[in-house]
């Protein structure tokens with residue numbers, strides 16, 4: 001059976017992830033890249049592909065892939081839903097309230113979509129295992145390590161990990177040590193300290209450290225290359241037009 005061809009646009013097409021996503025779509029026989037947007041893109045008009053720096057010039061398409069910046073992602077996804085695109089959102093930085101608003105809008109407009117804080121399988125599994133471990137190890141801290149060009153801290157994955165852990169743990173016994181240097185104990189999400197490292201040579205990595213009397217458990221994942229996110233982006237593109245709502249988390253569309 002032939003799968004009908006799906007058209008795709010990419011917001012953030014000039015970026016590190018946008019370029020990987022464009023390369024991916026080019027390799028998929030059932031998908032065609034018809035447009036790309038970025039504010040500093042050099043406009044290009046080919047017979048079936050329009051690259052533009054003006055969002056309103058983007059052609060209609062089935063799927064809107066978003067790898068832009070935290071400050072615009074909410075506005076972009078509102079635009080995508082209201083213009084008939086199914087959003088596949090990798091950009092981090094949406095607040096919980098913004099996610100709810102987008103979900104309501106998607107339901108109202110009968111437009112399925114996916115928001116994935118991390119498209120990498122190693123990160124999705126880390127979050128699953130960390131959630132399970134939290135039941136037995138309520139005391140936990142997260143260290144996330146990224147390339148220095150990352151615009152947001154903490155990472156979307158670290159926030160999602162902390163939320164998943166917190167939903168599955170009983171009372172923790174946090175340390176009450178005094179900070180003699182401000183910030184040295186990290187920032188907190190739901191009482192879970194998160195430490196954000198930004199260093200050259202790193203791509204995207206996370207460690208979850210659980211401690212209990214006399215023992216510790218460490219779960220770690222590493223994305224050494226942005227190609228690690230592409231299997232997840234491909235799966236999202238394959239499924240997004242069949243989704244009935246704006247789903248959060250790649251784990252919710254994995255078979």
Ligand SMILES: NC(=O)C1=CN([C@@H]2O[C@H](COP(=O)(O)OP(=O)(O)OC[C@H]3O[C@@H](n4cnc5c(N)ncnc54)[C@H](OP(=O)(O)O)[C@@H]3O)[C@@H](O)[C@H]2O)C=CC1
Pocket residue numbers: 011012013014015016017018037038039040041066067068069070072089090091092093116117118119120149229
């Ligand atoms: N969910 C996941 O698995 C992953 C998510 N990410 C997230 O994806 C996002 C992009 O990451 P990455 O590709 O590394 O970042 P880059 O900085 O490499 O790319 C950012 C892109 O956003 C564009 N952009 C900048 N400002 C605007 C704006 N005002 N409106 C629209 N587009 C804009 C840039 O365009 P221009 O060049 O014209 O400035 C560029 O194309 C980040 O939020 C990151 O956290 C990253 C990796 C994996």
Ligand SMILES: O=C(O)C1=N[C@H](C(=O)O)C[C@H](O)C1
Pocket residue numbers: 092117118119146147150151154155156157158203204205
């Ligand atoms: O900016 C990145 O690079 C990444 N961003 C996402 C995040 O904030 O969690 C996913 C991954 O960590 C790479």
